[in-house]
Amino acid sequence: MPRPTGRVLTLLELLQSGGTRTVAELADRLGVDGRTVRRYVNQLTELDVPVESVRGRYGGYRLAPGYRLPPLMLGDDEALAVLLGLVAGRRAGLTTTQRTASETASAKIRRVLPKHLARRLDTLLESLDFTDRPGPDAGPDAGILLTLADAVRHRRPVSLRYTDGHGRRTERTLHAYGIVAHAGRWYVTGTDAGIGEDRTFRLDRIADARTLPGSFEAPTGPGPAQRMLSGFAAAEYRHEVTLRIHGTVEQIRARLPAGVARLAEHAPAADEDRTAERWRRVELRAERLDWLPPVLAALDRPFVIERPAELRDLVGAFADRLARYAHGDSGRPPA
Template sequence: MSRPATRVLALLELLQDRGLVSAGELAGRLGVDPRAVRRYVTALRELEIPVESVRGRYGGYRLARGYRLPPLMLGDDEAVAVAIALAAAGEREKTGEPSATDRALLKLNRLLPGALRERVMMLLATTGATAAGALTPDPDLALILAAAVHGHRTVRIEHARGVRDVDPYGLVVHSRRWYLVGHDHLRGDLRVFRLDRIADAAELPRRFSPPSGVDPVEHVLRTLTLGAWTHRTEVWLDTDPDTARARLPVTFGELHLCPEGGVLLVSGAEDLPAMARLLTGLPWRFTIRSPPALVAALAEHTTALTEALVRSREARP
């Protein structure tokens, strides 16, 4: 969006919030001269937004009395997509002051029709994100599950693994996928369900009390890191936790401080040779503690690297 267009929208926001505002104050707030303010006022009038000019010492510009912007005409899917995109942007900003994303969410909250506004803000309040750039989920499904999380109501989901009754604790966005975390009545345990594998969901009359100490985001990360892999690996790294976490993605594994120094990387792997290749790319000394098969995979990789080094030296002129 061009800067003039941005300033026109900013002018409209000022007039809505402040009522009568002098031309000098508007120019100062927008960072332009009074002539530019007059051009922006003309642009608003061309959009059939009634901006009145008030003459005199205390004059300025204001919106016509009784004028209100109509509700923002977004469908449920569009509103969910906009809200989630803004929320994901907010995860990246991490500033101490209200950001542009915060202000945009406030505007969205004010302009959406009442019923949809409540459902979208409920979705934002019940969703945790580990990273930005998430794919937009099915809007009806996401809104139903968010309402159930917020209202502490059991839901019946039609999942790829069958129909399940779940006490939903939270929604989590990770690596562009959406997950529902909750107590699975069939398994009697805390489970993670991908939303793209849920065909439908409906609230049940039953209410529940969420247990204390359950963090949906941490549970998803732990499940994806350790619970879904064939091999559990433990590798000692000659570094400190802060340095390791800054270098390694969250899903690479759990880090535990070792009493003797260094950190223990506890992870999961489906392909041990691939894990061995990843380890040789780390900038620290390391020791594989388990499993022995990972040591064997590292030995094979080291042999291949040594052979490549020998060939490379022999090929030099």
């Protein structure tokens, strides 16, 4: 295949991946100059491929909405990878609410698989299991997901109609930094323009999202995932817990991850070794305390409970039960 023809097909593949591509981006990917990119675009339009020119700051080229892809050819390994991705996505809750789209896509690929590969795939799926069960249908609406992704990419404010966990409905203006998939759910995190503070919203609770005029600057520092986990750890709950644990960051995070607890470092030196064992302050909030004693026992590290006093009592009672069990005293009459 002549090199120019190969580059034209590569250009089509780039445009099919979605979104608007700038001339500079396409020129860099194709290894040509801007004038050559425009010539390749003209060749595509002559072949009735509906390439649109987008003007403005974020301008460039894109395929017209609704353009249907030509027949797609996948190798055996590629087809298997796509099908496994669809299965895993459904099991993890990381699909949109349009679940039939995922199912029909799987069916279309399976119909054209060679018989020997289809049989091997069926064997794999029959033997495959997951450590967690599918959760409730909490996938986001595909249109809302794409609107938020566009707002994140172009740093445009977005208006949300949101229903919180208590059923309260509000309308927010969000400067969205990123979309995060976590524990089988989708979230969008950013600054709530009305209060000027970071907030995280579940996508399945967003009834409507639309972009607004204007733009904003992206913040420096932690990325969207870390901001979301920090927000979870600082959320308001019934109990505020403060501990001092002697260990490394990795040892503590193994049982108390960032989404659960916050490590309150006291102005550590720039070259501090995070693998060194030392006393570290840990803060968390919890609606209940009964899950903490087993976690602290599993840490197997020295710790001090600064607050609340109720947790000290629970840990003491848990230790007493373990001691009785260790000596064969279950507290129940023998069978």
